[in-house]
Amino acid sequence: MQKRKWYGILILIVCSCNPAAKKDYSWQPPDTGQIPATDKGRLIRYGRDLIVNTSSYLGPKGIRAAISNGMNCQNCHLEAGTKPWGNNYSGVFSTYPKYRDRSGSVEDIHRRVNDCIERSLNGQPLDTNSLEMKAITAYVLWLGKDVPKGVKPRAVGIRDLPWLSRAADPEKGRIVYQWFCRRCHGEQGNGLFNADSSGYKYPPLWGEKSYNTGAGLYRLSRLAGYIKDNMPQGYTHENPLLNDEEAWDVAAFISSRPRPEKPFPKDWPDITRKPLDHPFGPYSDSFPARQHKLGPFEPIRHAH
Template sequence: MKDIFQPFVKLLTLMVGLLVSITLLTALVIGIVILISTGGNLPLIGEKPSTGTVSTTTVVADVYRGVVPKEGMWVAPAWNTVNNEPNAEDIKYGRDLIANTSEYLGPNGKVKKISNGMNCQNCHLNAGTAPLGNNYSAVASTYPKVRARSGQSEDIPKRINDCFERSLNGKALDVNSKEMIAMVAYMEWLGKDIPKGESPKGVGIYEVPFLERAADPIKGKTVYAQQCQSCHMEDGQGMMKPDKTGYIYPPLWGDNSYNDGAGLFRMSRFAGYVKTNMPLGATFERPLLTDEQSWDVAAYINSMPRPKKDITKDWPDISKKPIDHPFGPFSDEFTEEQHKFGPFKPIKEARVSASK
């Protein structure tokens, strides 16, 4: 009986020995890899990691932390109440124009052909209703007003035409047209509950904290490749609808994008816009980009070719130009490059000092 089991005992012993050898060899390989990756400096037990490194956990927590508490955030009026308004048809047409501008007023527009193919809601998300998505909540309550860019008092139609001539790189719309009346009606309806002179929480674009360095287009190109080009394409030209009436995803540079007189050509505006809204799925409650990524991708996109606009009459009082307005002359000694890419803190500090 002993002779019968002896071969099995030898085989089992051989297998155990082989398993032990493989385990030891694996441990040796792992040790060598760790040694090489740390440059020969293995951390001691209990030793804290270098302060020059940032853990993945910390980065994720910083990205996903909401930028503004939700409490008190503006919410658009319920759409199912619009039929209660005496000008309901104008309001509904206005919303459609904001959401599908190109269908009516784009290169193949069925009403007029006066814009580049983008829609108003490409910059004013969800037809101008998204919190911190460049919404229209304060349009009715704050216009007319004097704007530093023009140095003049502007009403809502003038502000809308600014967008047509800059963000849509097109021509002004007749202020007495059915389309202008409808868009104004829609914006006034959105802001109907906001007291005159006030702006609700969540209006406009989030202000991303300034970096200690300049925004970097080279780093931004990597962010774009990882986070943006699946929708806006590698060449930045967006994705056209099959019927050619507009874009599913708008172009971010090139002939059919916003021109260099548009608000989003300012680095802070673009960085703030993407911080709380991009890539698809991001919100102010759950941003998907870090502050640095937001600044850098803004630098990359706004470094690419785009249409030019005559802005010689903009900012008649140059001391009121925003810190990140990229074109001189300026009332300070900083260069155009620094006004465009930063670092912006020194410019802000110089202005504060000069005002004392």
């Protein structure tokens, strides 16, 4: 608790000394054509390739290691981590290392990358000294190289949707899925391989090859916000197809389907810091796990 307090004070000092931190910083991804033809540039390019084609290198038949489920990092971090509101990497360089309530510790980029591999790719962590970790880190840092330290750019990560006044409804979400999602992700949510079957063009949304129960997208608010601004394919924050209720409901349907269960018992060491929609107890309140998973969330918020 003390560590979080002092780290928070440090961040406030950094931001207060940085005029840009007070502005609505709009990020544009750098042009990949400007990556230099040097050893560092080759490392950055390899990192980008790892993000786009993770399965080819690290999937079940990976040419470097077989440590993940066959999904690509790009399946969740859209357009190689550059799409606005598409879970992009624009704020990594400027905000890491940083304190995260989920681990109760200050995390560096290596820890954050391995968190994604273990959770979203349901895999095993990379050695922090491996060429692959160095390449991924180099690419992510290159993407955010122009963002001032301490600044969280606009359209970074996933947007928070307003809470529904009711519980999200998986059965209503099933209808949304049938109309708008199954043509890419399949009737059974098992995704669609690319032409050479080296990885997924459209990832599995549930089942043994999907992300596990420790992934951020297993939380309803994360998945709903991600869906609203990015799905179906081709729709954006500026031009969405689904309304908020449809996004919440289809997220509830997807999260209600079976997937790999992987416990992370050290998560949220301070349970008072758990998000309202974290679907696993213990909780610092008396609301049941089902309500923490599907809502309604406003009564929980008011109780806190």
